[in-house]
Amino acid sequence: MVNSKAKNNQEDGIKFPQMKNIHIRCMEKGEEDQVAKILVHGFSNELLYDENSTKNIIVTVDKNNKQIAGICKVQDSNSLGKKLSLFEILKTIPIRTAFWIIMTFSSFDKVCDLILEDEQVVESLTIHDNYKKQGIGKNLLRHAECMAKQRKSKKISLFVYEENPIAIKLYKNEGYVITHTIYDLKSLTFGNETSLKMEKTI
Structure with missing residues (x-):
């Protein structure tokens, strides 16, 4: 479980920058709409499926208005194969998007070939426009590193x-x-x- 507050984690040796009125935790039920909007805004080409996504998504939350300010999704390489079939994807999306997916499958294969077993992958890191340049991206990366250590991985990549x-x-x-x-x-x-x-040994 990722720490609910941004503070120094002595056990993992990771220092988290302090942020006023912002705290970091895993995504919770009921926040799907907010998370989806930020993901779509930050990565309009991203199309992912993971039945346990809430365990992999770290969010920063503004304490004042409960607004999700940033999102980081950390995927265990051992579960990257959990995705919808091509047919299921293509029948639910516009033709233009479907064409993009077909054209970029070669890139997907290349990416998968570079991911090692037991490697943690930062699949998404995006910050809401209203909260940029506040150190949130740096803080999310360090929480992702903490999550990777808790999963007994020695490498995190993106x-x-x-x-x-x-x-x-x-x-x-x-x-x-x-x-x-x-x-x-x-x-x-x-x-x-x-x-x-890009990789980091942890």
Whole structure:
């Protein structure tokens, strides 16, 4: 269980920046709508299914108005295979989105090939526009690291677009290093898109 308050965790040796009126905990029942809206806003191309998602999603909550300010989803690599079938996905979404999924399956396979057993993967990290530049992203990453340690993993990783220097700088400052580069076609456009896998030993 992730600590409900942002404080130093002496057992895991992880220091959490203090944030006024913000606390971090796992997602709770009844918050699905808020979480979905932030995920869709931050990752409009993301389509994930996980029956135990509340155990993997860490949220930051504004104590004053109960607004979810940020989300971090940490997935155990041993359960990454739990996803809807292609047919079930395609019959429920617009044709344009379905085409994007088909075109990017090669990228998905490449990503899966780079994920090791017992590795924790930060699948999503997104902050609500009203709460950016408050240290929430850094705090969520450190809670994700704490969760990874509690799951007895020795490595945590994530994937980021090369064209996102702000995120890359944050990850590097938190001890992540670039280990792999993935080149693939952009979805529904011409040209190339480069993603980076970044890892941290914990």
